Amino acid sequence: MSIWEYANPTRFMHTSGKLLPLVTVLSLAFLLVGLVWGFFFTPDDYRQGSTVKIIYLHVPSAFLAINAWLMMLVTSLIWLIRRHHVSALAAKAAAPIGLAMTLIALITGAIWGQPMWGTYWAWDPRLTSFLILFLFYLGYMALWAAIENPDTAADLTSVLCLVGSVFALLSRYAVNFWNQGLHQGASLSLDKEENVADVFYLPLLVSIAGFVLLFIALVLLRTRTEIRIRRAGALISRERLS
Amino acid sequence: MPDLGKYADTVLSAYAISIAILIGLVALSFWQSRQARARLTEIEARRNTAKSG
Numbered sequence: 001m002s003i004w005e006y007a008n009p010t011r012f013m014h015t016s017g018k019l020l021p022l023v024t025v026l027s028l029a030f031l032l033v034g035l036v037w038g039f040f041f042t043p044d045d046y047r048q049g050s051t052v053k054i055i056y057l058h059v060p061s062a063f064l065a066i067n068a069w070l071m072m073l074v075t076s077l078i079w080l081i082r083r084h085h086v087s088a089l090a091a092k093a094a095a096p097i098g099l100a101m102t103l104i105a106l107i108t109g110a111i112w113g114q115p116m117w118g119t120y121w122a123w124d125p126r127l128t129s130f131l132i133l134f135l136f137y138l139g140y141m142a143l144w145a146a147i148e149n150p151d152t153a154a155d156l157t158s159v160l161c162l163v164g165s166v167f168a169l170l171s172r173y174a175v176n177f178w179n180q181g182l183h184q185g186a187s188l189s190l191d192k193e194e195n196v197a198d199v200f201y202l203p204l205l206v207s208i209a210g211f212v213l214l215f216i217a218l219v220l221l222r223t224r225t226e227i228r229i230r231r232a233g234a235l236i237s238r239e240r241l242s
Numbered sequence: 243m244p245d246l247g248k249y250a251d252t253v254l255s256a257y258a259i260s261i262a263i264l265i266g267l268v269a270l271s272f273w274q275s276r277q278a279r280a281r282l283t284e285i286e287a288r289r290n291t292a293k294s295g
Binding site for chain 1: 244245246247248249250252253255256257259260263264266267268270271272274275278279281282285286288289
């Protein structure tokens with residue numbers, strides 16, 4: 001079995017149709033457990049008080065905002081190189097999800113920043129990169145909508161995705177490149193010394209898992225929708241020709 | 243409900259807005275999926291009728 005089999009829309013629809021209910025249920029379960037655990041059963045932070053509970057929304061959404069764009073980058077590259085329509089449609093399907101995650105990250109960050117930093121916003125490297133990433137998501141979706149020919153739209157949005165990837169990576173690593181700004185470093189890291197305290201770490205991991213599964217479920221659902229829209233368009237074109 | 247202290251408004255507004263965005267995203271995705279499926283079914287039914295007719 002090869003992953004390239006799923007470039008075939010029929011095969012993709014068949015497999016994704018079977019996977020979707022399971023992934024949906026798992027995402028709901030992890031989200032509920034993670035958020036309920038974090039909100040109800042974790043202590044306040046000695047410095048941040050109860051605002052630390054925002055971490056279970058802010059960090060997972062920020063994590064996904066960046067990784068959704070990177071997923072779009074991979075699928076866009078597959079489209080540019082191998083011309084697999086399912087890949088281009090998967091990138092298109094992921095964009096609104098990434099946009100929503102970026103919006104949640106920006107809003108929860110602003111709400112959290114006010115009591116902690118005394119401001120809703122600062123032109124900090126990480127925050128600024130995230131705002132630009134948000135604008136790239138908007139631009140990507142607008143470009144898809146503006147171009148009538150779907151293959152041309154896929155080509156141009158793939159190039160936009162390549163360019164926007166710089167800001168997706170900057171959003172993650174800006175704190176390392178510029179040793180300034182308000183925003184702290186990584187909440188999660190392979191270097192355990194950088195992680196948040198254990199009492200927050202486990203529910204945070206569960207919450208992140210819930211968000212990731214939700215992303216997968218919605219990408220599958222939305223890609224299936226895009227495939228149906230594309231098929232409907234092809235059939236209408238054939239009707240008009242005949 | 244845990245005692246959120248002086249940050250109750252902050253924490254609750256963050257949760258309310260985030261959950262609203264997530265529910266909106268999921269609802270919109272399901273709605274668009276149903277619309278697309280219904281439209282494709284209609285077009286395919288029309289095509290099958292034309293073929294058999």
